[in-house]
Amino acid sequence: MSNDKHDKLVNLIADMEEDEALALTQELIDEGAEPTSILEICRAAMDIVGQRFEANEYFVPELILAGEVLDQMSAMVKPLIADTTEEDDKVDSGTVLIGTVHGDLHDIGKNIVTFMLDVNGYNVIDLGIDVSPQAFIDAIKEKSPEIVGLSGFLTLAFDSMKETVEAIDEAGLRDVVKIMIGGGQVDEQILKYTGADSFGLNAMSAVNQCKEWIGEAA
Amino acid sequence: MSDKSGAELYAEREQRVQDAMDLKETDRVPLSMFSHFWPATLAGITFEQAMYDYDAFNDAMRQTLELLQPDMYALNQTYICVGPTLELMDFKQLEWPGHGTDPNVSFQFLDREYMKRDEYDAYLNDTTDFFLRTYMPRVAGAFEPFAKLPYLPAQYYFKMIRVPTAFAGDDMIEGLEKILAAGKEMRKMLKGALGFAKDMAEQGFVQSIGGTAAAPFDNFADYLRGSKGAMLDLFRNKDKLLECMDRVADNIIEDTIAGAQHNPSRQIFIPLHWGLDNFMSPEQFELFFWPPLRKVLMGLIEADLIPCVLWEGDCTTRLETIADIPVGKAVYWFEQTDLGLAKSVLGDITCLRGNVSSSTLITGTPDDVDEECKKLIKVAGKGGGFILDGAIGLPDEAKVENVVAMAESVRKYAN
Numbered sequence: 364m365s366n367d368k369h370d371k372l373v374n375l376i377a378d379m380e381e382d383e384a385l386a387l388t389q390e391l392i393d394e395g396a397e398p399t400s401i402l403e404i405c406r407a408a409m410d411i412v413g414q415r416f417e418a419n420e421y422f423v424p425e426l427i428l429a430g431e432v433l434d435q436m437s438a439m440v441k442p443l444i445a446d447t448t449e450e451d452d453k454v455d456s457g458t459v460l461i462g463t464v465h466g467d468l469h470d471i472g473k474n475i476v477t478f479m480l481d482v483n484g485y486n487v488i489d490l491g492i493d494v495s496p497q498a499f500i501d502a503i504k505e506k507s508p509e510i511v512g513l514s515g516f517l518t519l520a521f522d523s524m525k526e527t528v529e530a531i532d533e534a535g536l537r538d539v540v541k542i543m544i545g546g547g548q549v550d551e552q553i554l555k556y557t558g559a560d561s562f563g564l565n566a567m568s569a570v571n572q573c574k575e576w577i578g579e580a581a
Numbered sequence: 582m583s584d585k586s587g588a589e590l591y592a593e594r595e596q597r598v599q600d601a602m603d604l605k606e607t608d609r610v611p612l613s614m615f616s617h618f619w620p621a622t623l624a625g626i627t628f629e630q631a632m633y634d635y636d637a638f639n640d641a642m643r644q645t646l647e648l649l650q651p652d653m654y655a656l657n658q659t660y661i662c663v664g665p666t667l668e669l670m671d672f673k674q675l676e677w678p679g680h681g682t683d684p685n686v687s688f689q690f691l692d693r694e695y696m697k698r699d700e701y702d703a704y705l706n707d708t709t710d711f712f713l714r715t716y717m718p719r720v721a722g723a724f725e726p727f728a729k730l731p732y733l734p735a736q737y738y739f740k741m742i743r744v745p746t747a748f749a750g751d752d753m754i755e756g757l758e759k760i761l762a763a764g765k766e767m768r769k770m771l772k773g774a775l776g777f778a779k780d781m782a783e784q785g786f787v788q789s790i791g792g793t794a795a796a797p798f799d800n801f802a803d804y805l806r807g808s809k810g811a812m813l814d815l816f817r818n819k820d821k822l823l824e825c826m827d828r829v830a831d832n833i834i835e836d837t838i839a840g841a842q843h844n845p846s847r848q849i850f851i852p853l854h855w856g857l858d859n860f861m862s863p864e865q866f867e868l869f870f871w872p873p874l875r876k877v878l879m880g881l882i883e884a885d886l887i888p889c890v891l892w893e894g895d896c897t898t899r900l901e902t903i904a905d906i907p908v909g910k911a912v913y914w915f916e917q918t919d920l921g922l923a924k925s926v927l928g929d930i931t932c933l934r935g936n937v938s939s940s941t942l943i944t945g946t947p948d949d950v951d952e953e954c955k956k957l958i959k960v961a962g963k964g965g966g967f968i969l970d971g972a973i974g975l976p977d978e979a980k981v982e983n984v985v986a987m988a989e990s991v992r993k994y995a996n
Contacts, residue, residue, distance in 0.1 A: 379816055381816065381817070419862075420862075421862070422859070422860060422861050422862045422865065423812060423859070423860045423861065424812040424813070424815045424816070424861060424862075424865060427809055427812045427813060428812070428813055428816050431813060466682065466683060466686045467689075468676065468682075468689045468691070469689075469692075470692075471692070471808060517687065517689070518939045518943060518976040518977060518978055519686055519687065519977065519978060521940070521943055521944065521978070522978065548916075548917070548938065548939045548940060548972065548973075549940075550938065550940050552938075552940040552941065552944055552945065553940045553944065555944075556940070556944040564859075565859055
């Protein structure tokens with residue numbers, strides 16, 4: 364019976380039925396369900412959301428709502444987990460460092476890419492907006508990501524991306540990371556201009572690029 | 582340089598643009614000059630100077646027009662030379678050079694939740710009161726004391742006689758003084774800008790913007806609920822959001838028509854932000870975005886105004902839907918949508934505008950720009966109904982020689 368409810372909850376989340384999904388989550392908690400099993404349900408639902416996004420059935424509103432539901436469910440479940448261990452299934456997957464480059468304060472595109480990479484099992488470290496080249500370098504040294512994602516909406520980001528790639532190079536780190544760029548009016552020409560390794564027009568191309576570079580995440 | 586008089590040039594350019602909007606063949610494709618800080622880049626002043634030094638930016642604009650000789654231009658001063666006013670009113674929705682961004686980085690809007698999720702009823706029940714006592718205090722420090730005003734529709738007789746006391750508090754006096762100072766500053770800037778526009782008109786330069794408007798969904802997503810809040814409301818507050826869209830459309834129509842009365846151009850600039858292909862589904866677009874936007878377009882067209890809609894991003898999947906407007910009454914400016922494709926769907930319906938890519942204007946060579954413009958003029962300009970412009974106007978960082986190549990292309994290539 365519980366499995367039926369689990370399947371139902373997966374579908375409610377994936378179908379954007381926020382209120383019903385949260386109510387059923389509470390019901391499962393009240394019935395004494397394992398908190399980790401509810402987090403598993405979240406993951407299964409996010410897989411479906413990701414697939415529907417990839418298939419152009421879902422767009423930004425669905426991703427944002429799914430993220431909100433996920434946050435609320437985590438908040439309900441996490442206090443019940445005795446010792447908050449890190450999510451161990453992400454330990455061996457690739458790490459992607461991401462941020463909006465210096466001077467640019469936009470974050471929607473970056474957040475969507477972050478969400479989709481996260482859903483696809485990558486360990487994503489989000490440095491936020493208006494990130495200086497030095498902050499990227501420091502984070503590369505500290506976190507050892509395989510991939511760095513530079514996001515930017517405004518045209519000023521073209522130069523900021525170029526400066527960031529050059530700074531990573533000058534810091535002797537260019538060979539240890541792959542760099543992908545995206546956002547706003549970034550295109551093939553800007554890829555060449557910045558010296559990055561790849562550019563993408565949407566979140567799925569970022570996911571596919573990561574898969575190509577470091578394989579499927581766990 | 583032309584030996585025609587300013588009046589002759591003005592009439593010729595105005596007619597060329599009008600003919601393009603009327604979908605008629607023109608002697609050549611008209612050139613638009615729309616920008617933010619590119620004139621500052623040309624003149625070698627910082628973006629911060631552009632926002633604060635009215636004379637310096639007027640001079641930068643003059644240099645730009647004289648260099649490019651466009652068929653129409655946007656009077657940038659009205660949205661660039663606002664630094665002192667922003668400071669005086671303690672405006673909170675923007676960061677700008679010297680106030681959050683570097684001296685040579687453009688101002689940027691702060692995407693926040695300025696109207697909360699549970700305030701739809703307040704908005705719908707009494708929009709003016711919601712603006713006066715709730716929204717405006719959130720967006721500018723000078724308006725903050727308005728939050729303490731009494732609910733005005735409930736005041737009468739002796740209660741009404743007591744209303745002025747609300748205006749005599751120390752914080753209200755301070756707020757009103759800031760508003761007064763900001764208003765005077767804005768008038769000073771506008772006086773200079775309008776004087777500039779008059780001088781330029783005498784030299785034959787035609788303005789392109791007679792007012793601005795927004796798509797109702799963008800109005801809500803950008804300035805009220807924030808993009809995240811608005812996207813969530815597609816699910817959480819669907820009915821109220823739709824009710825608001827209708828309300829916003831009416832408000833925008835009324836305000837835009839009133840504002841455009843004394844302007845030299847009938848074109849209303851409508852930049853769009855959240856309706857593009859990658860952001861919402863076709864179904865969401867056709868429910869939340871297009872109907873209220875179409876209502877605005879129709880309202881403006883009925884008032885003999887010309888909506889000039891900037892479809893930002895890629896709007897390829899929207900083309901069939903947005904074709905549902907009267908013939909020859911609007912301009913559709915596309916940022917990334919392929920203009921050849923747009924021409925095939927919309928060519929008989931609306932004048933197209935755009936879309937020399939920002940990447941080419943910033944990082945390419947004059948030859949690259951020339952090649953791109955040539956292609957656009959051939960494809961989108963065929964048979965008339967096309968105005969050449971940058972993808973989103975001239976990017977702030979565009980190389981001067983590239984912009985010159987773009988300006989020269991309209992005189993070089995027949996459509």
